[in-house]
Amino acid sequence: MGVRGLQGFVGSTCPHICTVVNIPKLAEQHRSRYPGSTPTIVVDAMCCLRYWYTPESWICGGQWREYFSALREFVAAFTSAGVKLIFFFDGMVEPGKRDEWVKRRLKNNREISKIFHHIKSKRDQPGRNMFFIPSGLAIFTRFALKALGQETFCSLQEADYEVAAYGLQHNCLGILGEDTDYLIYDTCPYFSIGDLCLESLETIMLCREKLCESLGLRVADLPLLACLLGNDTTPEGMFESFRYRCLSSYTAVKENAGKRGNTILAVSDYISKVLRLHQGEKRVEELLPLGPNKALFYKGVTSYLLPGQKSPWLIQTPKGVIADKQVVSLNPESKQEVPMCIDSDSKQEVPMCMDPESNQEVPMCTDPESKQEGSVYTCPEFKQNLPSETDSEFNVETRMRPHPEIKQEDAMDMEPEIKQATTVSDSEILKVARMQHIHSESYLVYNIMSSAEIECSNTLEDELDQALPSQAFIYRPVRQRVYALLLGDWEDGASIGPAVKEWFVYPGNSLKHPDLVRPLQMTVHGGMPSLEVLWLSQEPAAQARRLDTLLACFNLSSSREELQAVESPLRALCCLLIYLFVQVDTLSLEDLHAFIAQALCLQGKSASQLMNLQLDYINSRAVQLGSLLVRGLTTLVLVNSACGFPWTTSEFMPWHVFDGKLFHQKYLQSEKGCAADVLLEQNRSWLTKFHNLKAVVCKACSKENRHIVSRTHWNSHYTGRLGRQGSSSHRTGSPHGHSGQGQPWRHQGPGSRQHEHDPWRRY
Structure with missing residues (x-):
């Protein structure tokens, strides 16, 4: 960083x-x-x-x-x-x-x-x-x-x-x-x-x-220094030989600075004494060994220019500038102008960028992809100066870039019929998604709609534990149904939808390229509603449609009445537990007891009480289960916001329904075989709620032919696969799948491209 x-x-x-x-x-x-x-x-x-x-x-x-x-x-x-x-x-x-x-x-x-x-x-x-x-x-x-x-x-x-x-x-x-x-x-x-x-x-x-x-530089020189030293835009190795030459000729080496410190001093010295000497006479690329990295270098320098700022190192129009950050619409309150590069021939300020297809420069006021004028990439507006709905400068679609074509070498193992996702074009709906994104009211919805690309960072998952699949796979069917909802009907009513790029971290994924994941069609009671209905409708019936859609994303439509009877904030947690236990057969009755008991006991504990909890020891499986549930709560945030907020967000905030240490305590007790009254700390009212919640989860799972049993009842032939013995749960079309050889989800390499079905559902 x-x-x-x-x-x-x-x-x-x-x-x-x-x-x-x-x-x-x-x-x-x-x-x-x-x-x-x-x-x-x-x-x-x-x-x-x-x-x-x-x-x-x-x-x-x-x-x-x-x-x-x-x-x-x-x-x-x-x-x-x-x-x-x-x-x-x-x-x-x-x-x-x-x-x-x-x-x-x-x-x-x-x-x-x-x-x-x-x-x-x-x-x-x-x-x-x-x-x-x-x-x-x-x-x-x-x-x-x-x-x-x-x-x-x-x-x-x-x-x-x-x-x-x-x-x-x-x-x-x-x-x-x-x-x-x-x-x-x-x-x-x-x-x-x-x-x-x-x-x-x-x-x-x-x-x-x-x-x-200290460095003998001007503030305006700092972006140049940052790129020569290496940052998140310009890789460290890009100017390694250049830095070595600077250090070799630097005569004011300081013993206490170390090699890295002296390198910074040497590069700064070169900027102030050599580059600045020729500034205005020669282009920067004539003074630096940019080579094929010219465009990347200029992008790095311009990435530090804030609205209204210019760089003295970009006096002449640089070749291959990609300055999508810096070209901004005029801020009516700050009156700041857009940063420009000066065209050395016309002496007029014209923002430029490189057309990736023609490899020629085009004015930045022209979208290099569409070749149409007036498509200016705008910086995000902030709450203090958000333009009105009618403001002509506030065009949501101007921020949208067409999704880049998939290169042939990046599409290995991909079935020929797969299609890349197109961005949503309805400006009103996209505007709502954009504003909810900016104001932190939704999660991933705008990313899916605007670029069809999302990511999820690391989770505490044990790559050596073959009994539990990664959260990336467990919740993938839910995400696929959300894709179907957000990306809408695909062309010609095709059964195979557009692909979404998923950069999800899971054991065995080298992240060399994303998983391309298709939407998964789902059945919603009364038919699939439009986003206009889910997000904009004020009709009383719309709220019921929102809830129906949320439950359909988790494939829990048949349990609507039972879930509605559960009080908040346990309703959302109950929904998540049903989904988890239907999906993953290696979850036992003891696990269910621990999840429910901790949620109920949490309601009566303060932060200080939770802080003083002591655990006998740490269990690696319980660590994974805790992370798995929290990732489920983030998935609920995605689904709830995509469906127009049928539930209030507070219902599934973890401080209301989950505490890691408390869950760990209940897990260890449940694993030892402690009775429900012990898990519930002898609280009779919690005990009654415990049995009610357990009944709701078990009944819903039974409808899916999933019978939750104690670990003591698992037979010696239990494989620990996602699907039970004899079930048809499988991963379709994977070049890495190992049918009948353990846990296929542990072998899903990045070339895996099969997602037209719902592979983590048991049929």
């Missing part, structure tokens, strides 16, 4: 750029300087998750009630100081940063393997040095902050750009995060979340002006 080696360099070689600041004092100075304005800090939430997650227990699936309490304290500390917080979350992974995303996910997989090795050998939670944030933490943090009354935004690109742009445009007190890119952007001051003391609200401010003094 950020610029390679810059964080360490600042700490070891340039500590003077780090200044201890008191945020309440800065806020008071801001109020004096700008009377009537509220001091505001814009928060890069993704950088803060580790800081915010303070509960001691993290291995069991998340201590959500404790976490919510910690977030409340964080918000209260700033509120009491009169400081307003604006939170930004990453809304999607930009295509140019996919390789970096994959690299981090694979690194996390190796860390997860070490975690499970520790659990099995030590039977306790690893130390904080192996800390891995609970699944779904970013997703549920959005909703927690909204529940606490905070303004929360989800980005339409990498969040750091939108954070920096917001801080600049709204004259914010500063940016709170942990990313050296905020030293590169020319925006408001950058505060470190890692050094924040919540009691005093003191932290470290990193000053880009002082950094420039």
Whole structure:
């Protein structure tokens, strides 16, 4: 994240750029300087998750009630100081940063393997040095902050750009995060979340002006430096030989800086003494060994230019600039112009980009794909200055890029009839999806509709455990039905729908390319409703249609009455448990008892009581089950938002229905054979609800010919497959499937492309 080696360099070689600041004092100075304005800090939430997650227990699936309490304290500390917080979350992974995303996910997989090795050998939670944030933490943090009354935004690109742009445009007190890119952007001051003391609200401010003094650079030179050193856009190896030459000729080497620090000093020296000497006389590409990476390099430099900013290194029109971030519509409030490159022939400012097909430059006001003028890519609007529905500049479709063609080499093992998904074109519906995405009200819906591409990060899953399938596969049929709902009827009534790119992390997936997953047709009582009905209709009957559609996504239409009789917030959990137990035959009656008991006991426990719970030991299977349930709750967020919110979001927030440590306690007790009254802590009212909920789940499963039994009743021939012995559960058409040889889901390589059926349903 950020610029390679810059964080360490600042700490070891340039500590003077780090200044201890008191945020309440800065806020008071801001109020004096700008009377009537509220001091505001814009928060890069993704950088803060580790800081915010303070509960001691993290291995069991998340201590959500404790976490919510910690977030409340964080918000209260700033509120009491009169400081307003604006939170930004990453809304999607930009295509140019996919390789970096994959690299981090694979690194996390190796860390997860070490975690499970520790659990099995030590039977306790690893130390904080192996800390891995609970699944779904970013997703549920959005909703927690909204529940606490905070303004929360989800980005339409990498969040750091939108954070920096917001801080600049709204004259914010500063940016709170942990990313050296905020030293590169020319925006408001950058505060470190890692050094924040919540009691005093003191932290470290990193000053880009002082950094420039130390390096002999101007602030406008920093984007160039960042790209030459390597960041998320320009790979580290791209300029490795160039950096080596700079270091070899650098004469002011410092012993205490180390090789990385001296490299930064050497490259900065080259920029100030060599590149700047010829600036204006020669193009940058004549002074740097760009080679075939010219377009990528210019994209990296321009990615740091905020609305209204220009770079002195881009005076002449660079060849192959792809500046989709920087070309923005005019902000009517800030009056900031779009950043431009100057055409050296006409001397007029014309934004340019490279047409990937013709390999020639075209004006950025022309969509290089459509060749039609007037299709300007716009930066996301924020709540403070959202244009009206009739504003001609607010054209939702301008943000949509046609999905790139699938290259032949990336489509291996793909059946010839598969088709790539097209984006949804209905502007009104797309506008609703976009606004819900920006304001953190939905999850993945806009990504599916706009680009037909989604991702899911690592989950605590043991790659050596052959008894449980990955959450990516278990919930895939639900996602497939959501695709059918969001992408609508495909052409000519074809039975095979368009494909969605899924970048889901699971054991055995190298992530070299995405799984291409087709929609799965489903039957909704009364017929499949349109998105207009689900999202926009105010008719009384529409709410019933929304619920019918949600249940159909989980294939639970037949259990509608039973689920409706369950009280909130246990109704959504009950729906999820039915789905899980129908899907996965390796879940036993003991597992069901543990899930239900923890949900009921949670209702009567405070965050402090949960914090003081002690576990006899840690069980690796229970760890997986905890993560599996939380991933199910995130799937519920997706389905609920896609269906027009038939249930209130709070119903399936984990702090209402799940606590990892409490579940682990109940799991260990249930595994020992403890009776229900012991699991329910001798609470008679909970015991009655326990038996009622158990009856609802078991009855619904029986309708699907799934009879939940105790582990003691499993026979010695039980294979541990997803489908029971004799069932026809299978994975269709997989080149990696091993029928009759164990668990096929563990062998689903990235070339796997079979998803026209519902392979994880038992038939």
